[in-house]
Amino acid sequence: MGLFVxxxxxxxxxxxxxxxxxxxxxARSELVRLQEDFETNARIAHRLLSQRVVQHDAMMAMLALxxxxxxxxxxxxxxPSVYPQVVSVLRRDQEGSWPKDAMQPDMLRSAEQAxxxxxxxxxxxxxxxxxxxxxxLGGVPASFAIQIDMRSTxxxxxxxxxxxxxPIRVTLQQDNQHFVLQPGTPMNHGWRFDFRxxxxxxxxxxxxxxxQQVGWQQLPWMWMAAWALAVAALLAALMALQRQRAGRRxxxxxxxxxxxxxxxxxxxxxxxxAHELNxxxxxxxxxxxxxGRMLRETPPELDPARAAMAQAVEQARRAADVVGRLRRAVExxxxxxxxxPVVLQDVVRDxxxxxxxxxxxxxxxxxVLPCVVPAVTVHADAVALEQIVHNLLMNALQALELxxxxxxxxxxxxxxxxxxxxxxxxxxxPGIHPDLLGRxxxxxFSTRERGLGLGLSLCETLAMGMGGTLTASHHAxxxxxxHLALPLETAAA
Numbered sequence: 001m002g003l004f005v006x007x008x009x010x011x012x013x014x015x016x017x018x019x020x021x022x023x024x025x026x027a028r029s030e031l032v033r034l035q036e037d038f039e040t041n042a043r044i045a046h047r048l049l050s051q052r053v054v055q056h057d058a059m060m061a062m063l064a065l066x067x068x069x070x071x072x073x074x075x076x077x078x079x080p081s082v083y084p085q086v087v088s089v090l091r092r093d094q095e096g097s098w099p100k101d102a103m104q105p106d107m108l109r110s111a112e113q114a115x116x117x118x119x120x121x122x123x124x125x126x127x128x129x130x131x132x133x134x135x136x137l138g139g140v141p142a143s144f145a146i147q148i149d150m151r152s153t154x155x156x157x158x159x160x161x162x163x164x165x166x167p168i169r170v171t172l173q174q175d176n177q178h179f180v181l182q183p184g185t186p187m188n189h190g191w192r193f194d195f196r197x198x199x200x201x202x203x204x205x206x207x208x209x210x211x212q213q214v215g216w217q218q219l220p221w222m223w224m225a226a227w228a229l230a231v232a233a234l235l236a237a238l239m240a241l242q243r244q245r246a247g248r249r250x251x252x253x254x255x256x257x258x259x260x261x262x263x264x265x266x267x268x269x270x271x272x273x274a275h276e277l278n279x280x281x282x283x284x285x286x287x288x289x290x291x292g293r294m295l296r297e298t299p300p301e302l303d304p305a306r307a308a309m310a311q312a313v314e315q316a317r318r319a320a321d322v323v324g325r326l327r328r329a330v331e332x333x334x335x336x337x338x339x340x341p342v343v344l345q346d347v348v349r350d351x352x353x354x355x356x357x358x359x360x361x362x363x364x365x366x367x368v369l370p371c372v373v374p375a376v377t378v379h380a381d382a383v384a385l386e387q388i389v390h391n392l393l394m395n396a397l398q399a400l401e402l403x404x405x406x407x408x409x410x411x412x413x414x415x416x417x418x419x420x421x422x423x424x425x426x427x428x429x430p431g432i433h434p435d436l437l438g439r440x441x442x443x444x445f446s447t448r449e450r451g452l453g454l455g456l457s458l459c460e461t462l463a464m465g466m467g468g469t470l471t472a473s474h475h476a477x478x479x480x481x482x483h484l485a486l487p488l489e490t491a492a493a
Contacts, residue, residue, distance in 0.1 A: 011235055018231045023224040030220050034212075035193050038168060042195035042210040044160040045170060049208055050200035052085070052153045056146070057203055059083070060121040060137040063144040085152040087132065094141040104134070111136040112143050121203040128177045135203060150179050167214075173207045187213035280319040283354055287312035318383060339466060341489040342385055344376040344414055344421050351389045355397070362397055363405045369413040376414050376421040378486040384462040385486070388470070391455045392425045392482050399429030399480065409479070420468070421488055426481040437472055 059079065080086045092098045092112070098105045104125045111124035116138035124134035124145060131150040137143065150172055161168055161182065169184025195210040291308035294301040352359075352366055359366060378385075393410075400408040409428035414421065432440060443457040456470075463470040468486035475481040 011239055015228075015231055015235050018235075019228040022227040022231065026223050026227060027219050030218075031191060031214065034214055034218070038193045038210070038212050039195060041160040041166075041168060042170075042208070045210065046195075046197050046199070046208045048155050048158055049153065049172075052155065053199050053201040053204045053206070055083075056085075056135060056148060057121055057201055059086070059146060060135055060144065060203075063089075063146075064137055064139045067139060067142055079146065085149050087147040087149050090145040090147070092143045092145075098145070108134065108136055108145055111145075112138040115143075123203060123205070126174060126177070128174075128179045131179045133204075151181065154181055168210055168212045171209050173209050174205065178209070184212065187215050189213075190215040190218075280315040284312050284315040284319065286357070287315065318386070339379050339381050341377050342380045342382045344378055344385075344423055344486075345371070345374075347382070347386055347389055348412060348414070348423070351386060351393060354390070355393055358394070358397055359410075362400060362408070364397060364400055364408050364410050366393075366410045366412060369411065371414040373416065376416065377489040378421040378468075379489045380466045380468070380486050381462070384466060388459045388462055388484060389423065389425075391459050392484070395455065395482075396425055396427040396429070396480075399427050402430050403428065416488070417485070419488055419490075420485045423484045424481055425484075426475045426479060428475070428479040431474060431478055432472060432480045434474070437474075440472055441470070 074091070077089060079089050090099055090108075092108075098108045107125040111122045111134075115122040115136050121135045121137045124136045126133040132147055133150070134145050134147050136145045156163070161170075163182045166182060167185040168182065169180070169186070170182035171178040171180050173179075191214045193212045193214070196207055199206050199208060287308045291305040291312065294305040294308065348368065352368075396410050400410065407428055409426075411424075411426045413424045413426075415424070416422070441456050441460045460470045463484060463486070466486055468484065470485075471483045473481050473483065
């Protein structure tokens with residue numbers, strides 16, 4: 001027994017964990033499917049009943065418009081033949097009274113007064129035992145009341161469920177009383193789904209209440225058993241393969257891991273270089289093109305052309321700094337970060353100037369909130385810091401493309417906190433799902449369809465290399481915020 005446990009105990013534990021996890025996932029997926037079906041059916045039922053009660057309001061409005069021209073004129077009597085839910089139609093002429101055989105005549109009189117006051121149909125009374133209620137509309141020269149059957153109100157031909165066999169219980173409720181439209185399948189165990197929503201009529205304030213009990217017997221046990229057998233077969237195959245190739249596999253694995261590590265390092269370095277060089281080279285191209293366009297003017301615009309060429313030279317130097325930093329990171333990692341005093345406000349201003357065409361193209365006007373001090377000086381690598389700010393702003397602009405132009409907001413703020421300078425970039429874009437906040441800094445992870453997933457990962461690496469941090473959070477009421485914290489120059493000294 002002890003030998004069996006030592007040899008197969010780990011495999012059995014893995015089988016148990018995988019089987020349990022898979023069974024839970026299958027069961028949860030089935031419960032999610034059942035709940036979605038339940039909510040879909042309940043919403044369809046609510047929409048159908050809302051259409052019917054709104055139809056009742058329209059009937060009352062029609063009766064008010066079709067006031068009788070004489071005491072013998074009774075056009076309202078045709079309603080029961082057209083609408084099966086209308087049990088009867090009552091009329092009170094201006095000088096008369098409600099018929100003696102009317103249901104709850106006292107309530108009809110009070111409801112008529114309320115209808116005249118509110119200028120709409122009013123509920124006169126509900127008999128949940130019979131499943132009937134009355135609507136009253138006061139008018140001149142005649143007032144009308146219709147008696148409605150709740151069960152006949154349901155358009156059974158369009159009903160999304162089979163009333164006699166569906167497990168969903170559907171009732172119409174008001175206060176603490178209810179009328180059962182569909183009995184459902186009662187259970188005292190399992191999972192319960194609930195739906196409650198008011199019908200779309202002020203005159204008929206009924207709540208549609210739906211519920212469903214899902215028991216253990218409704219879980220997909222066959223699929224869970226098939227998953228357990230599949231996991232057992234897979235683990236048995238892996239066990240056999242491991243016994244046959246244990247020695248050779250270890251040697252091959254060591255070799256493969258070494259090769260993969262080198263390839264990953266080279267790939268990440270190449271991807272990082274391409275990603276970081278893309279921005280200054282794009283700016284270099286844009287400025288040289290602008291300078292060429294200005295020189296072709298008649299007469300040539302020399303001063304703007306000189307300014308554009310100066311910007312091009314600056315971006316070329318920036319690209320050279322990126323290459324130099326990456327080269328130092330490979331050859332002499334200890335010299336890769338040349339940190340110096342850098343004013344955060346200057347970096348933000350330079351990057352905003354560089355991205356001005358991108359902001360204009362997206363109809364975005366960045367807002368820089370005032371800071372408590374005129375200059376937040378941090379101890380950082382100027383090129384790396386500019387790269388981080390550029391990346392954060394571009395990510396925000398790309399996120400804002402997904403919302404209407406009138407809702408686009410880009411806010412930058414600078415603060416001092418516990419010996420650090422903090423730059424916060426907030427946008428009003430779609431935001432980041434809470435489940436993804438912990439993954440957005442992973443290499444090659446991206447929420448965009450064609451994103452490489454390297455920008456935020458490189459930004460975080462650069463920030464940590466300068467002794468800082470880069471975090472993300474939800475920006476209320478909608479959007480995302482990124483917080484770059486770097487040590488102040490005084491704190492670093």
